[in-house]
Amino acid sequence: MKTQQWLATIAIFLTMGVILLGAYTRLTDAGLGCPDWPGCYGFLKVPQQEHHVAAALEAFPERPLEPHKAWNEMVHRYFAGSLGLLIAAIFFIAVFTRHSGKVVPAVLLALVVFQAALGMWTVTLNLLPLVVMGHLLGGFTLLSLLALHWLRLHPQYYAQEPQLVSLKPFAALAIAVLIGQIALGGWTAANYAALACIDLPVCEAGWQQRLNVSEAFDLHLGHDDYEYGVMSAEARQTVHVFHRFGAAITLVLLASFLLQLWRRAGSKILKRLTLGAAALLLLQFSLGVLNVVLHLPLANAVAHNFVAANLLMLLVVIYLQLRHSGKTTSKESL
Known part of the structure; x- marks a missing residue:
């Protein structure tokens, strides 16, 4: 059991590192720093020797080697690959260990394999926004599932709060809204719309007349290259505006849920989780x-990505606490 606990802890921190590196890679425009996958210009590491660089330029004349971007991409792949091996170890240990849950490790393994496929498609489809956004959501989901796995391996950290069972639907709604907002953020980033509006609180004057919802949420399939975006300025502004309105809705809803939880929670565990989630929510905004x-x-942009992942993870942990309290109540009633 201790081995599984240690592996789960290491996997959580490694996933956080991968999320940070993924955000840094995307925000430094290094998503195509290596135009092939899983190597880089046909090599296992970034070409450095003159004859290797010459071979890389000959193989990919349309995308000259930029070493700093290529290293950003390859370091991210090395960490992601290490995480994949670690999750495979978690799965196989769970399979061959008695009295150990196997469903979550199996889901983790399937998800990390799918994440690898999304990483490949990100490159081979030249930053298709749908794939880029899916890759982001997959990483966040992986972190939350690892938190679920960790908590099941540490049952002593479950709070017994039967009076909070009625908040479970509110918690589920908060998670759903946050996921929707994260997806909007991923769509904003994938379509290079983060600076489409630079005025507060909404956008530049006349933004209402420039809204183009149909183009903003079109999948834009069929383009050869999506680097730096294919949307019009109006569509990017529309995406950005939706993300801002989503941020306001998410702030109000999550703050309301956390306030209710704080008022009714009695255990130190849930009090600390609530404070942590509230701090992350304010920091994220x-x-x-x-x-x-x-x-x-x-x-700042990398931190915005990282805090969102941790906020989602904390809300999932809170939901698991409420769900466990509900199961405890059901057993007591029997």
Whole structure:
């Protein structure tokens, strides 16, 4: 059991690292730093020797080698590959261990394989926004599932709060809204719309007349290359505006849920989880505002991505606590 606990803990932190590296790779426009997969210009690492660089330029004349971007991409792949091997180890240990849950490890393994496929398609389909957004959501889902796995391996951290069972639907709604907002954020980033509006609180004057919803949420399939986006300026503004309205809705809804939880929770575990989620929610909203005011500074934008992943993970853990309390109540009633 201790081995599984340690592996789950390491996997959570490694996933956080992969999420950070993925955001950094995307925000430094290094998603196509290596135009092939899983190697880089036909090599297992970034070409450095002169004859290797010459071979890379000959093989991919349309995309000259930019070493800093290529290294960003390859370091992300190395970490993601290590995470895949670690999750495979988690799965096989669970399979051959008695009295150990096997469903979640199996789902984790399937998801990390699918994530690898999405990583490949991100390159082979030249940053197709649907794939880029899916890759982001997959990484966040992986982190949340690992938190679920970790909690099941540490049952001593479950709170017994039967009075909170009625908040379970509210928690599920909060998670659903947050996932929708994260998807909007991923769509905004994948379509290079993060700076489509640089005024507060909504956008530049006359934004209502420039809305183009049909183009903003069209999949735009069939283009040869999606680097730097294929949408019109109006469509990008529309995506950005939707993301801003989504942020306001998410802030209000999640704050309401966390306030209700804080008032009714009695255990230290849930009190701390609630405080942590509230702090991340306020930080996330502040980082979003700073992205606009400071015109998307790299460190701030990476943090915005990372905090969203951790906020989702905490809300999932809170939901699991409420669900466990419900099961405890049902057993007691029997």
